Each structure stands twice: as structure tokens, then as C-alpha cells.
Amino acid sequence: MTLRSLAASLAIALLMGLAVNAPAQTQPKGEDSPSTGKADENKSQDKADEAKDKPDDKGKPDESKVKLEKATFGGGCFWCLEAVYERIPGVKSVVSGYAGGTVPRPTYEMVSSGLTGHAEVVQLVYDPExxxxxxxxxxxxxxxxxxxxxxxxxxxxTQYRSIILYHNEDQKKAALKSYKELTDAGVFADPIVTQLEPLKAFYPAERYHQDYFRKNSSAPYCQAEIVPKLRKLKLIK
Structure with a gap:
């Protein structure tokens, strides 16, 4: 067993019973024809907006009971993160997009150039209860x-970097605490390099990136990268 494999095994036990450290994508994201522009941004954002109006099991809006919150994470391919978080109970919506850079309204091609400073991220709308x-x-x-x-x-x-973009001070404190706990426990063999910074702007990705795994689960990339990740995390059989 390699040192990295041992670290992965330790992480499974110490985190939450989930497996760790599946790789992100390497192939270009071009199975579908890309579409860009304001219209696509609006359609992408609809995923998050619609989550706020979904009724609960009793037919009442979720917000009548609890205030929904947002979280933003980047950790490689946003297709992968989206597929993972869409399977977490309490997560109402997951939108793939770009954040952490300096260029407004970036396109996928711009972000892929590495010149915008943006990372591929997912923004969640979730029920904190x-x-x-x-x-x-x-x-x-x-x-x-x-x-x-x-x-x-x-x-x-840089668009595949590990990054936590916090929305408030409580999220910042929680992220710092979890980082310290993992570091003190020696869960990973190498130092954590995840960036932590406040979210300044989030730009939804093009429409063809949204719900990618759900729409293209048989695609070669999904079978090679996302399916094994979901199985390791015990989110699918």
C-alpha cells in the first residue's frame, strides 16, 4: 500500500464513512455543443431559484420552516462535485459555475485558459437543519x-484548484476548524493546499454543464471518473 493509499484509508475512517480522493476530469468538456451568454446564465441560475419554491413532503414551501442557505466549493471538475452534492440529503439545488477570479461573466473557454483567475465551482442551496x-x-x-x-x-x-468560498463569518470559522481538525489528525499524508476566501461573485456556467452527469451518465468521462467517485462515496451502488 502506498503512502497516499494509506492516507485515503485514514480519511475514510476519520471523515464520515465516505471514501476519499477520487480524481477529477482530464478530457475536454465538449460532448455537447456549448451555448453561452446571458440567457444561459439565467437558465442555469433557475436551478437555485426553483429550489427555494419546492414544497416539502407536506406541500408547504421549505422556507416557511427554515431559511435556506448557500455554500460554494471548488475541487476539480464541477461535473464531479455537482453529481456528489446532488445526492446529499438537505441539498436543494446545485449549480455549476465559476468563482474566485477577476473577470466578470467568464465563459468556459475563458476560464480554461487560466487567465481569468476563476475556479470551477458548485454553488449549493441547502437546508441547514x-x-x-x-x-x-x-x-x-x-x-x-x-x-x-x-x-x-x-x-x-488553476481552474481545478481546491477552494472554499465562504458566504459569511460562520462558514469561515467552520472551514478553518475542519481544516485544523484534519491537519491535527494527520488524515492526509501531504499538507492541505485548499484556499479559503470570501465569495465575491458567482457566475453560473453554460447550460450544457448543468446536471451533466444526470443527462450524460453513459458518457465515457462519466463512466470513467464520476461513477467510481460516487461508488467510493457510497452514493450509488
Missing amino acids: VAPYEKLLKVFWACHNPTTLNQQGPDFG
Whole structure:
């Protein structure tokens, strides 16, 4: 067993019973014809907006009982993170997008150039009573390798960096606490390189990136990368 394999095994036991550190994607994201522009941004954002109006099991809006919150994470390919978080109870909506950079309204091609400073991220709308932020952090640490700088598996580039973009001071404190706990416990063989910074702007990705795994589960990339990740995390059989 390699040192990295041992670290992965330790993480399974110490995090949440989930497996850790599956790689992100390496192939270009072009199975579907891309569409860009304001219309696609609006359609992408509809996923988050619609979540606020979904009735609960008793037919009443969720917000009548609890205030929904948002969280934003980056850890390699957003297709992978989206597929993971969509299967977490309490997460109402997951939107793939871009954040952490300086260029407004970036396109996928712009982000892929590495010149915008943006990372591929997912923004969640979640019920904190069902899925507390601390639980979302555990999923975050478990579903990617936070010790590789600007890389997930064979995927290289700053757009694939590990990053937590907090929405408020409570999220910042929770992220710092979880980072310290993992570091003190020696869960990972190498130092965690995850960035932590406030969210300044989030830009939904093009429509063809949204719900990618759900729409393209038989695609070669999904079968090679996302399916094994979901199985390791015990989110699918």
C-alpha cells in the first residue's frame, strides 16, 4: 500500500464513512455543443431559484420552516462535485459555475485558459437543519484530493484548484476548524493546499454543464471518473 493509499484509508475512517480522493476530469468538456451568454446564465441560475419554491413532503414551501442557505466549493471538475452534492440529503439545488477570479461573466473557454483567475465551482442551496454546513465540509474534504496544488488527478490548471468560498463569518470559522481538525489528525499524508476566501461573485456556467452527469451518465468521462467517485462515496451502488 502506498503512502497516499494509506492516507485515503485514514480519511475514510476519520471523515464520515465516505471514501476519499477520487480524481477529477482530464478530457475536454465538449460532448455537447456549448451555448453561452446571458440567457444561459439565467437558465442555469433557475436551478437555485426553483429550489427555494419546492414544497416539502407536506406541500408547504421549505422556507416557511427554515431559511435556506448557500455554500460554494471548488475541487476539480464541477461535473464531479455537482453529481456528489446532488445526492446529499438537505441539498436543494446545485449549480455549476465559476468563482474566485477577476473577470466578470467568464465563459468556459475563458476560464480554461487560466487567465481569468476563476475556479470551477458548485454553488449549493441547502437546508441547514438537514445538511449543516459542517456536513457539507465533510463531503467536500472526502470527494476530492485537497493536497494537490492546482490539480485533481491528471487534471492540471488553476481552474481545478481546491477552494472554499465562504458566504459569511460562520462558514469561515467552520472551514478553518475542519481544516485544523484534519491537519491535527494527520488524515492526509501531504499538507492541505485548499484556499479559503470570501465569495465575491458567482457566475453560473453554460447550460450544457448543468446536471451533466444526470443527462450524460453513459458518457465515457462519466463512466470513467464520476461513477467510481460516487461508488467510493457510497452514493450509488
